[in-house]
Amino acid sequence: MFRVWMRNFRVWQKHIQASLIGNLGQPFLFLLAMGYGLGRQIPTIEGLTYLQFIAPGLVASAVMYSAAFEATYGAYTRLSTQGTFEAILMTPVSVESLTMGEILWGATKGLISGLIMLAALPLFDVIPSYWTALLIPILFLEGMFFAALGLVMTATATNYEFFNYFTSLIITPLFLFSGIFFSIDTLNLKARIAVGTLPLTHVVSLARMLCYGKIGGQWQLHMIITVVTCGICCWIAVVLMRRRLIQ
Amino acid sequence: MSGWFMNEAKSTKTTRPIVEVSGLTKHFGDRPVVKGLDFSIFPGESVGLLGPNGAGKTTTIRMLLGLVRPTDGHIKVFDIPLSGHLRRIKQRIGVSPQMDNLDPDLSVLENLLTYASYFGIKRSSARDRAESLLGFFALGNRSGEIIEHLSGGQRRRLLLARALINSPDLLILDEPTVGLDPQARHLIWERLGALRRHGTTMLLTSHYMEEVSSLATRVIIVDQGRIIASGKPASMVRQMVGIEVLEVSDRSDELKRLATGLRSCDVELDMTKNRLFIYVKKWCPELEAIALSHRQVIKRPASLEDLFLKLTGRTLRED
Numbered sequence: 232m233f234r235v236w237m238r239n240f241r242v243w244q245k246h247i248q249a250s251l252i253g254n255l256g257q258p259f260l261f262l263l264a265m266g267y268g269l270g271r272q273i274p275t276i277e278g279l280t281y282l283q284f285i286a287p288g289l290v291a292s293a294v295m296y297s298a299a300f301e302a303t304y305g306a307y308t309r310l311s312t313q314g315t316f317e318a319i320l321m322t323p324v325s326v327e328s329l330t331m332g333e334i335l336w337g338a339t340k341g342l343i344s345g346l347i348m349l350a351a352l353p354l355f356d357v358i359p360s361y362w363t364a365l366l367i368p369i370l371f372l373e374g375m376f377f378a379a380l381g382l383v384m385t386a387t388a389t390n391y392e393f394f395n396y397f398t399s400l401i402i403t404p405l406f407l408f409s410g411i412f413f414s415i416d417t418l419n420l421k422a423r424i425a426v427g428t429l430p431l432t433h434v435v436s437l438a439r440m441l442c443y444g445k446i447g448g449q450w451q452l453h454m455i456i457t458v459v460t461c462g463i464c465c466w467i468a469v470v471l472m473r474r475r476l477i478q
Numbered sequence: 479m480s481g482w483f484m485n486e487a488k489s490t491k492t493t494r495p496i497v498e499v500s501g502l503t504k505h506f507g508d509r510p511v512v513k514g515l516d517f518s519i520f521p522g523e524s525v526g527l528l529g530p531n532g533a534g535k536t537t538t539i540r541m542l543l544g545l546v547r548p549t550d551g552h553i554k555v556f557d558i559p560l561s562g563h564l565r566r567i568k569q570r571i572g573v574s575p576q577m578d579n580l581d582p583d584l585s586v587l588e589n590l591l592t593y594a595s596y597f598g599i600k601r602s603s604a605r606d607r608a609e610s611l612l613g614f615f616a617l618g619n620r621s622g623e624i625i626e627h628l629s630g631g632q633r634r635r636l637l638l639a640r641a642l643i644n645s646p647d648l649l650i651l652d653e654p655t656v657g658l659d660p661q662a663r664h665l666i667w668e669r670l671g672a673l674r675r676h677g678t679t680m681l682l683t684s685h686y687m688e689e690v691s692s693l694a695t696r697v698i699i700v701d702q703g704r705i706i707a708s709g710k711p712a713s714m715v716r717q718m719v720g721i722e723v724l725e726v727s728d729r730s731d732e733l734k735r736l737a738t739g740l741r742s743c744d745v746e747l748d749m750t751k752n753r754l755f756i757y758v759k760k761w762c763p764e765l766e767a768i769a770l771s772h773r774q775v776i777k778r779p780a781s782l783e784d785l786f787l788k789l790t791g792r793t794l795r796e797d
Binding site: 234237238241242245246313314315317318319320321322323324325476477478 | 506540543544545546547564565566568569571573575577578579580581582583584588592593595596597598644
């Protein structure tokens with residue numbers, strides 16, 4: 232598992248610049264445009280300026296984008312054109328280890344993007360609390376979830392076009408409706424339930440709580456949902472990758 | 479050549495086969511690809527698996543590696559059942575696949591080191607081993623090169639070096655020289671020949687009969703998922719084809735006339751539109767006459783290719 236991770240890490244080191252800019256561009260631009268641009272005309276939400284309000288959620292979204300991209304476009308290249316997965320499966324590495332190695336790698340890339348976003352927040356006058364240290368393992372779990380979800384897509388994909396659906400039907404809606412940009416508490420009950428079914432919502436809520444050290448109720452619920460969805464998604468990814476790679 | 483690329487063949491009193499396959503069957507959907515193969519490979523043997531495209535060779539190899547699940551049948555490798563012990567078995571197998579799956583993002587040396595890591599080989603010993611293998615396959619001055627900059631022959635040699643990184647007890651080569659020019663092919667044959675003489679157990683598939691003749695101690699010919707012949711290449715050719723072949727080119731009515739004149743000889747005939755193949759088991763006066771008198775006749779030793787064509791037919795096998 233670690234060896235698969237290590238292989239991807241070695242390759243990533245070679246493309247580090249392009250990879251980082253590619254994955255971080257979007258969250259940073261949103262922070263600028265929405266936080267500074269739109270935020271000046273918006274009153275405080277839950278006692279935070281709009282920029283402060285959206286910053287933790289954008290950290291979570293950076294993790295999502297990096298992990299999901301790596302596990303789709305990156306992993307699909309290794310699966311199809313490069314034949315890397317097949318080469319690995321000719322060695323003692325099992326499909327299960329390979330899949331988990333890929334998930335951990337996607338999570339690592341996600342976490343790196345998340346950490347860079349976090350580290351950059353003081354530039355925008357957002358000062359995270361000490362509680363933020365606890366956010367790091369949660370972001371890693373989130374990365375595992377989205378890497379596993381990406382691998383589910385990779386295991387079922389027949390070409391790169393397939394990932395357009397994934398991006399526009401899953402990732403973008405999650406980005407927009409998981410409570411990064413608006414307060415969930417003000418929604419009516421039906422909308423709140425709908426938003427609550429989105430996996431990213433819970434990470435966004437946890438990120439906001441920990442970032443400003445205001446641990447509200449329901450944090451246990453958010454934690455449980457994050458852990459359980461991550462576990463289930465990893466399991467599905469392993470099953471589908473086995474089906475794809477062993478005929 | 480030092481022998482450490484492969485593990486020394488251990489001499490045991492009762493030699494158990496390295497590979498033992500029985501009743502091996504694979505259907506993809508309702509399409510049968512492999513239909514009940516039985517064969518064994520013994521230590522030190524170099525077995526050539528021959529067959530036209532779609533005969534089931536690659537599927538068979540992939541089943542030995544656990545990449546394709548058999549529909550039916552049993553596989554034992556190193557005297558261990560494959561199912562449930564895949565990890566242990568693959569630790570001791572080296573594979574050079576038909577499709578080039580080198581890691582394009584890594585350099586030549588990094589490819590070998592990364593592959594070694596999948597076998598749990600320590601980085602320091604992996605480096606020593608990788609450097610010797612690169613030397614053996616004439617890639618010593620290429621270790622820092624990006625894969626994209628390598629020629630087809632260099633890539634194939636690197637695939638072979640990679641297959642040997644874990645000092646395997648069984649080397650599986652699926653079309654090791656496919657698509658290479660003669661120079662590149664001969665260099666690889668020469669190196670593989672050295673490994674074979676050293677007692678390396680090999681399973682090899684190829685379309686180049688010359689390759690199989692020189693590398694395999696035994697051949698198994700498969701067609702449409704079944705074994706249709708097996709044995710030592712030279713004696714198979716002698717028994718089933720003959721000692722020599724005459725190829726006569728002429729009009730078909732003239733060829734028919736020649737053919738009837740050979741009825742009393744110990745020969746087999748195969749006629750295409752305007753060519754007559756005479757497979758000679760024993761010389762007779764009528765043959766001598768043709769060989770001497772006919773304008774367009776080629777005389778050559780019988781080869782594995784003749785056997786192959788005789789068994790699998792001259793028509794194309796595209797479906």
